[in-house]
Amino acid sequence: DVKVTQSSRYLVKRTGEKVFLECVQDMDHENMFWYRQDPGLGLRLIYFSYDVKMKEKGDIPEGYSVSREKKERFSLILESASTNQTSMYLCASSLWGTSTYEQYFGPGTRLTVT
Amino acid sequence: AQSVAQPEDQVNVAEGNPLTVKCTYSVSGNPYLFWYVQYPNRGLQFLLKYITGDNLVKGSYGFEAEFNKSQTSFNLKKPSALVSDSALYFCAVREDTGTASKLTFGTGTRLQVTL
Structure with a gap:
């Protein structure tokens, strides 16, 4: 089975702090994605990456950046x-790919900024 | 840009009754459509997809979806609901950017199945 893991399930940070959220997949997938989920708004794409060191902005990239130094992370x-x-x-x-295209999700990180 | 809409925030069904969760789409070209489910405190799980072919697509956990081109709809159905089907359901459409394929999700529909 494909496994996507995220470094933390819950995170509490203070305003102004630098925050890192990590994601690792074990299936040698080319594409990786970051979304945020808010009630009533569904999932919105922040950034995605189609290869190591390659990235593209999603729909709401402001205030975020991403890094992909290794294929799995x-x-x-x-x-x-x-x-x-x-x-x-x-x-x-x-x-x-085309017909095999499905996204596999991690369990999520609930971030609270106070 | 491709988009999907889920017109119902919540759907309530009694266990044993059929359920339908609605989704409409807006795409240029052929649509590639997906349904995902999110159980409480879990990530999203893939249920089924429509790429081409039969308008009735069968997926996991007894769910199926009906693709209707004239109504631009892709409704999720199950003949007999279970309490354990209570979850948040998302419809999504694939969009190719040239470098990668990404999914655009609807706002989600909460399904509540009661005894």
């Missing part, structure tokens, strides 16, 4: 956390 960085970044963060990975 994709990090989301909040340079200076703000209270409006309190949310559930979900990482996902997938193969690059």
